[in-house]
């Protein structure tokens with residue numbers, strides 16, 4: 001099981017903080033479910049999978065390593081991150097980018113306008129891309145749009161999370 005905790009938050013007032021926590025709760029319920037597990041294991045042809053099997057991909061997302069030692073499974077894995085909402089610059093008004101994570105750090109950013117316009121389910125899938133795909137699993141993808149990027153681990157699980165968020169509550173935890 002993996003859990004997410006914001007260590008330091010910037011530009012997040014009480015009501016945004018409540019929405020953030022709600023989205024993280026949804027995210028935790030989804031990624032720790034059997035349904036999510038099944039989807040990750042049954043998906044074919046991930047790009048940028050670093051040569052890992054589907055089971056190893058799932059293990060890295062949840063446990064941080066492709067082959068976790070048995071002892072690790074007894075304790076939930078805590079993933080911490082710093083989260084900041086930033087204004088979208090005027091020259092990026094038409095961009096569809098919602099947020100990003102700075103590689104090799106636990107710093108995650110979302111544009112304020114995107115944060116405010118997303119439903120809790122959409123926010124959960126956005127955070128899933130950054131916090132589960134990039135931060136917890138350390139997977140990457142090409143920056144250019146296209147089929148290769150769409151089939152990368154962060155984009156594929158982003159879709160799974162959005163789909164499963166519509167089906168909550170899910171079956172028992174994995």
Ligand SMILES: [Zn+2]
Nearest residue numbers: 129134141154
């Ligand atoms: Zn990404």
